Structures are given as C-alpha cells and as structure tokens.
Amino acid sequence: MVGKRRTKKGTWISLLLVCWSLGFGLAHIRPAPAATITPDPAGMTDPVSPAYRLGLVTYLHTCGSCHIALPPEVFPTETWQSLLLDTQHYGTKIPPLLDPDLHLIWNYLQEYSRPTLAGEIEPYTLADSRYFHALHPRVHFTGPVTPNTCVSCHPGAAQYDFRHLSTQWQNAP
Numbered sequence: 819m820v821g822k823r824r825t826k827k828g829t830w831i832s833l834l835l836v837c838w839s840l841g842f843g844l845a846h847i848r849p850a851p852a853a854t855i856t857p858d859p860a861g862m863t864d865p866v867s868p869a870y871r872l873g874l875v876t877y878l879h880t881c882g883s884c885h886i887a888l889p890p891e892v893f894p895t896e897t898w899q900s901l902l903l904d905t906q907h908y909g910t911k912i913p914p915l916l917d918p919d920l921h922l923i924w925n926y927l928q929e930y931s932r933p934t935l936a937g938e939i940e941p942y943t944l945a946d947s948r949y950f951h952a953l954h955p956r957v958h959f960t961g962p963v964t965p966n967t968c969v970s971c972h973p974g975a976a977q978y979d980f981r982h983l984s985t986q987w988q989n990a991p
C-alpha cells in the first residue's frame with residue numbers, strides 16, 4: 819500500500835517537473851522584447867535629450883515589436899499623429915494606444931520630426947514622404963521601401979541605428 823502511494827506521488831512530481839521544464843524551455847525560445855534595444859547615440863540622426871528618453875523607450879517597445887521602429891525624421895509630424903491615433907494599420911490592426919504611452923510617444927515623435935508645408939499632402943508611406951527622400955540624397959530607390967528593407971543598407975536598423983551604412987554605401991561616391 820505504502821509503496822504504491824509513493825510511486826503515485828513520484829509520478830506526480832516528475833509530471834510537474836516535466837511541465838515546469840517545458841515552460842522554462844518555451845520561455846527561452848520566445849523572442850527578446852523590443853524594449854531591450856538600447857540605441858547607440860552614434861547611430862541616431864538626432865541625439866535624444868533626457869526629457870524624451872522615456873518616450874523613445876516606449877516608442878521602441880510599442881512600434882518596434884512587429885517591424886523595426888522607424889526614426890521620427892522620416893515622416894512629417896502629421897503622419898505620426900495619424901498613425902498613433904489609427905488602429906487600422908497598413909492592412910492590419912494594431913492595439914489602440916492609451917495614455918500615458920500615447921503622450922510619451924507623441925511627445926517624442928513630435929519633437930524629432932518636422933511639420934508638413936502649408937498645403938502639402940500628408941504622406942502615408944515612406945515612398946511618398948519627402949522627408950524620407952531628403953535624408954537619402956544619394957539613393958535612387960528602385961525596389962519597394964518598407965520597414966523590412968532598411969536593413970539592406972543600414973545593418974544596424976534593428977538596433978535603431980540609421981547612421982552606419984553597409985560597406986557598399988560607405989564607399990559609394
């Protein structure tokens with residue numbers, strides 16, 4: 819009797835151990851959260867002042883989870899505002915942004931982007947953004963430009979580094 823009971827208990831314990839180690843294993847294959855990105859100031863177009871650091875971190879965490887986070891300089895302020903307020907997102911749906919995150923992110927994006935000129939149409943894509951093209955005087959884009967294609971010329975794009983260029987572009991005239 820006693821022996822039987824012990825084995826039962828033992829089985830339960832090993833079952834629990836298996837579940838625990840499975841959970842442990844799964845936790846390890848999950849991708850690292852985007853919040854672990856610590857941008858190198860040398861890779862940023864504009865250095866971010868301490869007052870906007872929390873906004874930057876919140877932005878990277880919120881808008882860098884599905885694709886790389888785009889730097890604010892590539893779009894006019896109005897485009898960022900529309901993107902933050904719309905859950906319909908390039909054919910997909912994103913969770914609505916609530917305060918305080920919404921304001922932290924907005925303050926950061928607003929500070930480091932420029933407004934559109936009077937009468938200018940607000941661009942919705944990078945390809946249509948005059949600001950994106952102004953940052954690329956040497957580049958004539960032929961293929962599609964999406965958050966996934968930046969890395970071909972900006973090897974540090976996933977770390978929010980858009981200053982360091984691929985060797986091909988470093989040496990280009």
Ligand code: HEC
Pocket residue numbers: 862863864888889891892944953954955956957963964965967968969970971972980981983987
């Ligand atoms: C075909 C190569 C190429 C692709 C693709 C590309 N870039 Fe660039 N990027 C460059 C080059 C080269 C420069 C330097 C400016 C120049 O020479 O035109 C640059 C400069 C920049 C700058 C200014 C950096 C600074 O502070 O001096 C930003 C910001 C930037 N790119 C963002 C992006 C983003 C965001 C994407 C993806 C949506 C992207 N780029 C895709 C080649 C590229």
Ligand code: HEC
Pocket residue numbers: 880881882883884885888901902907908910911912913942943944945963964965966
């Ligand atoms: C749930 C996933 C998800 C989240 C979160 C997300 N995006 Fe996106 N985003 C996408 C998808 C999918 C696309 C379309 C990708 C493509 O065209 O390659 C996209 C495309 C974009 C583009 C399009 C650029 C272009 O010209 O093609 C911009 C800009 C953008 N996202 C900004 C943001 C901002 C800002 C946030 C934070 C508020 C954000 N994204 C959060 C999924 C997401």
